[in-house]
Amino acid sequence: MRSKHLLYVIICCNTLIIICGNILHHPCSFLPRCRCRLEHLKNVVEVDCRHTELKRIPTVPSYVIKLILTHNLIEEIPDGVFANNTILTEIDMSYNKIHRLTEMSFKGLQNLLKLSLHNNDLSKGNNSVGARTFSHLKKLKYLNLKNNFVENYQPDISQLGSLESLHIDFLSNGISLMSKQYSKLKNLAMLDLSGSSGKCSLPILNNESFQFIPQVKHLDISTCKIQQIHKGALTALKNITYMDVSDNTCIKFEGLENITSVSYQEFTKTSLQYVFADGNRVQSIEKYTLTYFPKSLKFLSVRRNPLKFGHYISYVFSLTNLETIDVSDLYHHKSDLYPEKCIVDSICTCKEDSLNEPSYIEHSWMSSLYIKDEIRKKDIPDIVSLAEIKIPKNLKHINYSSASLIMDIPKLILSESKLETVDFSNNILHSMIGPIYNVTSLKTLNVANNFYINISKFFFSSDFKNLESLNFHNNLLGIILPDDIDGAIFHNLESLIELVLSNNRIPNLPENIFKSQRNLQKLDLSENIFTDITFRLSHMMHLKEIDLSGNRITIISDPITLQWDYLAKQHNFSVDLNNNLLECNCISIKFIEWMKTTNVHLKNIKKYKCMLWNRTIIALHNPKETYNLLKKHCTSYEYLELALVSGVLLFIILIMGSLIYRYRWKLRYLYYIVKVKYSSLHSETEEEYSYMYGAFVSYADEDRIFVHKTLLQKLEVEHGIQLCLHKRNFLPGNDIATNIASAIHNSRKTLVIMSHNFLKSYWCMFEYNMARMENIYERRNENVVFLIFYEQMSPRDLPLNVLEMVQPKSYVEYPNDEYGDTVFWDQLVNALK
Ligand SMILES: *[C@@H]1O[C@H](CO)[C@@H](O)[C@H](O)[C@H]1NC(C)=O
Ligand SMILES: *[C@@H]1O[C@H](CO)[C@@H](O)[C@H](O)[C@H]1NC(C)=O
Ligand SMILES: *[C@@H]1O[C@H](CO)[C@@H](O)[C@H](O)[C@H]1NC(C)=O
Ligand SMILES: *[C@@H]1O[C@H](CO)[C@@H](O)[C@H](O)[C@H]1NC(C)=O
Ligand SMILES: *[C@@H]1O[C@H](CO)[C@@H](O)[C@H](O)[C@H]1NC(C)=O
Ligand SMILES: *[C@@H]1O[C@H](CO)[C@@H](O)[C@H](O)[C@H]1NC(C)=O
Numbered sequence: 011m012r013s014k015h016l017l018y019v020i021i022c023c024n025t026l027i028i029i030c031g032n033i034l035h036h037p038c039s040f041l042p043r044c045r046c047r048l049e050h051l052k053n054v055v056e057v058d059c060r061h062t063e064l065k066r067i068p069t070v071p072s073y074v075i076k077l078i079l080t081h082n083l084i085e086e087i088p089d090g091v092f093a094n095n096t097i098l099t100e101i102d103m104s105y106n107k108i109h110r111l112t113e114m115s116f117k118g119l120q121n122l123l124k125l126s127l128h129n130n131d132l133s134k135g136n137n138s139v140g141a142r143t144f145s146h147l148k149k150l151k152y153l154n155l156k157n158n159f160v161e162n163y164q165p166d167i168s169q170l171g172s173l174e175s176l177h178i179d180f181l182s183n184g185i186s187l188m189s190k191q192y193s194k195l196k197n198l199a200m201l202d203l204s205g206s207s208g209k210c211s212l213p214i215l216n217n218e219s220f221q222f223i224p225q226v227k228h229l230d231i232s233t234c235k236i237q238q239i240h241k242g243a244l245t246a247l248k249n250i251t252y253m254d255v256s257d258n259t260c261i262k263f264e265g266l267e268n269i270t271s272v273s274y275q276e277f278t279k280t281s282l283q284y285v286f287a288d289g290n291r292v293q294s295i296e297k298y299t300l301t302y303f304p305k306s307l308k309f310l311s312v313r314r315n316p317l318k319f320g321h322y323i324s325y326v327f328s329l330t331n332l333e334t335i336d337v338s339d340l341y342h343h344k345s346d347l348y349p350e351k352c353i354v355d356s357i358c359t360c361k362e363d364s365l366n367e368p369s370y371i372e373h374s375w376m377s378s379l380y381i382k383d384e385i386r387k388k389d390i391p392d393i394v395s396l397a398e399i400k401i402p403k404n405l406k407h408i409n410y411s412s413a414s415l416i417m418d419i420p421k422l423i424l425s426e427s428k429l430e431t432v433d434f435s436n437n438i439l440h441s442m443i444g445p446i447y448n449v450t451s452l453k454t455l456n457v458a459n460n461f462y463i464n465i466s467k468f469f470f471s472s473d474f475k476n477l478e479s480l481n482f483h484n485n486l487l488g489i490i491l492p493d494d495i496d497g498a499i500f501h502n503l504e505s506l507i508e509l510v511l512s513n514n515r516i517p518n519l520p521e522n523i524f525k526s527q528r529n530l531q532k533l534d535l536s537e538n539i540f541t542d543i544t545f546r547l548s549h550m551m552h553l554k555e556i557d558l559s560g561n562r563i564t565i566i567s568d569p570i571t572l573q574w575d576y577l578a579k580q581h582n583f584s585v586d587l588n589n590n591l592l593e594c595n596c597i598s599i600k601f602i603e604w605m606k607t608t609n610v611h612l613k614n615i616k617k618y619k620c621m622l623w624n625r626t627i628i629a630l631h632n633p634k635e636t637y638n639l640l641k642k643h644c645t646s647y648e649y650l651e652l653a654l655v656s657g658v659l660l661f662i663i664l665i666m667g668s669l670i671y672r673y674r675w676k677l678r679y680l681y682y683i684v685k686v687k688y689s690s691l692h693s694e695t696e697e698e699y700s701y702m703y704g705a706f707v708s709y710a711d712e713d714r715i716f717v718h719k720t721l722l723q724k725l726e727v728e729h730g731i732q733l734c735l736h737k738r739n740f741l742p743g744n745d746i747a748t749n750i751a752s753a754i755h756n757s758r759k760t761l762v763i764m765s766h767n768f769l770k771s772y773w774c775m776f777e778y779n780m781a782r783m784e785n786i787y788e789r790r791n792e793n794v795v796f797l798i799f800y801e802q803m804s805p806r807d808l809p810l811n812v813l814e815m816v817q818p819k820s821y822v823e824y825p826n827d828e829y830g831d832t833v834f835w836d837q838l839v840n841a842l843k
Pocket of ligand 2: 225248249
């Protein structure tokens with residue numbers, strides 16, 4: 011365990027140097043072409059001479075702790091060149107032309123921990139490594155000799171008693187045997203023979219290949235052109251925890267069987283925890299093979315294998331300690347860069363033809379996952395015959411990406427597990443029906459690059475309450491999301507921190523779609539077809555970033571910018587509006603003004619462009635400038651607009667005014683008549699409407715004597731015609747106009763005592779006009795108004811609306827002689843009866 015930790019430390023340091031190398035180093039005083047970095051606390055110096063065309067190793071002062079000489083032209087290490095450098099802990103001489111190491115090469119380096127000599131010329135032919143070459147390196151923990159050998163050569167490294175990590179070439183023609191000297195390296199924990207970073211050829215592995223390295227915990231034999239793995243080959247590796255057999259494209263089904271099944275009693279006792287078998291040609295795994303894997307297995311990666319789904323999957327799930335399973339990229343092998351020639355014998359029993367085209371996995375495989383179990387009806391009453399899917403109780407990560415899986419996700423109940431990440435990206439899934447239960451520990455779900463069109467509103471059951479990251483990049487949710495008015499789809503995802511909905515052809519989202527996402531920090535809506543933003547964000551108090559780039563947004567409306575400003579007040583909040591169809595015109599001027607003043611961080615603003623009123627596209631990297639330009643343009647526009655608007659308003663007012671004027675009497679009449687009718691709702695509705703009065707008399711106050719004396723006497727007393735006089739019959743308390751309208755309405759006729767005074771009186775004219783309206787609208791033109799010309803009047807004195815009523819049968823002139831008097835009263839009584 012201790013050594014494993016150390017390994018990680020060393021790797022970390024390595025990257026650190028590369029990162030820091032060019033930034034912090036200054037030219038060395040003793041070696042100007044190199045760079046030095048002073049470690050202040052310890053008073054030691056790191057020297058970096060990479061890429062300086064050095065031909066010889068420079069002598070460096072004794073306080074140097076680290077020396078980097080990579081990528082130079084050094085050919086040899088002179089004897090004793092490091093004799094003074096006793097505190098040196100790390101030397102990197104990779105990428106040089108060193109061809110020989112002697113006993114004195116490393117004299118003085120008794121504290122060296124790390125030595126890199128990869129990519130040199132230390133081949134067997136040069137007799138490059140002597141028996142005592144490494145005798146001084148008592149503390150060396152890391153040695154890299156990759157890319158040196160061109161043939162089978164195992165230099166004597168048995169003196170490196172502290173060595174923990176060895177990276178070396180291994181080229182063998184037939185059966186591969188690690189030499190006996192390795193057994194002396196008691197601390198060797200990691201052996202890296204991988205052909206991906208060096209040269210490796212291990213055509214045949216048998217029970218003796220690894221017999222001298224039982225101590226190794228981490229074995230990397232990836233890309234080693236393995237053709238056959240004989241039974242028992244790996245049983246010697248008693249303490250193995252990590253094994254990488256990836257990219258041995260000749261390993262097929264049988265190979266995997268040999269890795270695992272052989273003398274499995276032994277093997278299952280090992281502590282193997284990590285297995286990488288990526289990029290092989292394993293098509294199928296005999297269903298019991300997996301039961302031979304030690305129960306300790308935590309990590310199984312079989313990426314880039316043309317695996318077919320079979321029953322074995324349920325046995326994968328029987329590895330109870332499994333934490334991670336990676337079966338991604340199943341058809342990647344088609345693009346092998348360097349196809350290997352496999353020994354014909356070992357070509358597996360699988361049919362070649364099925365290698366040529368991906369055989370898409372049908373929906374039915376799911377059924378193989380169902381292992382009859384007690385139905386958990388208590389939780390989900392409406393699902394009747396649903397069994398639980400057994401998955402290893404420690405399983406945390408499933409990577410199922412790029413597996414050409416075609417299916418809809420049905421209702422599923424998983425067994426108790428610690429599932430945290432699920433990657434189903436790059437498949438051909440198109441509907442998420444669900445619901446899925448028992449995923450309370452799930453934090454990350456990636457379903458990018460599928461053909462999702464449809465998610466049901468109940469797919470994300472309440473068991474998704476801890477989901478933090480959801481990736482839907484490149485699906486087709488634009489079809490379904492705009493209809494989710496109540497935000498039902500994401501309703502249960504209360505812990506969501508990051509949501510990716512980019513590239514989904516979403517045209518808009520309902521206001522409440524993200525109503526539960528109070529914890530969201532990052533929202534990616536880029537590459538959709540939004541024209542407008544309408545969804546609410548102001549409740550997302552932790553939102554830091556929203557990506558709206560690559561849409562079709564022309565303008566962001568006020569309510570939205572207000573919400574954004576509000577968020578920006580809480581913390582650093584950024585919005586990316588790059589690559590939209592922003593507009594700079596008099597309509598969007600407010601938005602541009604907002605851009606100028608807001609605290610919202612406008613990401614990528616240097617790239618923003620917008621379209622001016624005249625359709626030219628300009629850069630919008632300086633909103634202030636653009637705003638000033640717009641302001642100038644829009645003030646004249648504003649005046650024009652104002653003039654236009656007020657012109658139109660004036661016109662409308664004029665039209666309305668003249669209409670009202672024209673129909674003023676009608677309007678007043680209707681108003682009062684409605685009022686009258688309302689106040690006397692009880693009044694009779696019979697057909698035969700009997701009037702309350704025979705006549706309403708409309709007269710000027712100056713003519714009252716005639717009316718009160720003569721008229722009243724003649725008509726009411728002598729002829730029994732009930733008259734309505736305002737002095738006598740109007741109800742006190744009612745307003746006068748209503749009284750008038752009511753009187754006219756309730757009288758058979760209206761008698762108008764026309765005189766000059768009448769024409770002058772406002773109320774008289776009011777009465778006259780109301781009567782006229784009654785005549786027109788209520789009595790179907792049956793001549794309600796009867797005029798008595800009490801004085802001599804010429805037509806010139808009469809206004810138009812009086813003249814139009816003067817018809818032969820509807821007026822009499824008041825005579826002033828005795829005879830005329832009789833005729834006058836007869837006429838009048840006739841007209842009123
Ligand atoms: C390897 O197997 C052979 C027989 O298959 C056996 O004779 C030999 O002793 C085994 N070697 C080791 C180291 O187990
Ligand atoms: C395997 O590891 C255990 C404990 O770490 C150790 O005691 C044992 O010696 C190791 N076995 C070999 C063959 O190195
Ligand atoms: C599996 O082991 C047997 C016996 O050791 C050997 O004959 C066979 O070739 C091996 N298979 C592969 C694919 O290595
Ligand atoms: C799953 O595998 C794919 C390809 O093999 C890889 O790109 C991706 O990062 C993996 N996902 C996770 C969550 O590790
Ligand atoms: C989505 O799925 C539901 C239920 O399975 C179905 O009723 C609906 O028609 C589907 N919608 C689309 C757009 O496919
Ligand atoms: C806000 O965050 C952005 C990146 O998201 C960063 O570039 C910017 O400098 C930050 N601003 C402040 C004031 O922290």
